[in-house]
Amino acid sequence: MIAQSIFLIPGPMQIVIVVLVILLLFGGKKIPELMRGLGSGIKEFKDASKEDEKIEDSTKE
Numbered sequence: 001m002i003a004q005s006i007f008l009i010p011g012p013m014q015i016v017i018v019v020l021v022i023l024l025l026f027g028g029k030k031i032p033e034l035m036r037g038l039g040s041g042i043k044e045f046k047d048a049s050k051e052d053e054k055i056e057d058s059t060k061e
Contacts, residue, residue: 010018026034 022031
């Protein structure tokens with residue numbers, strides 16, 4: 001079981017390869033735009049989950 005989990009942990013060489021592939025696919029100019037979109041998507045998800053918690057709390061009272 002432990003041997004299987006060792007293969008799931010990416011090493012430094014795998015991380016470098018993934019970063020290089022992403023750079024080749026998207027280019028340096030496109031990456032900041034992608035990260036901005038990802039960040040705004042995460043923010044919207046957090047805001048929506050907070051709204052759901054508020055709705056659930058108000059219905060329990």
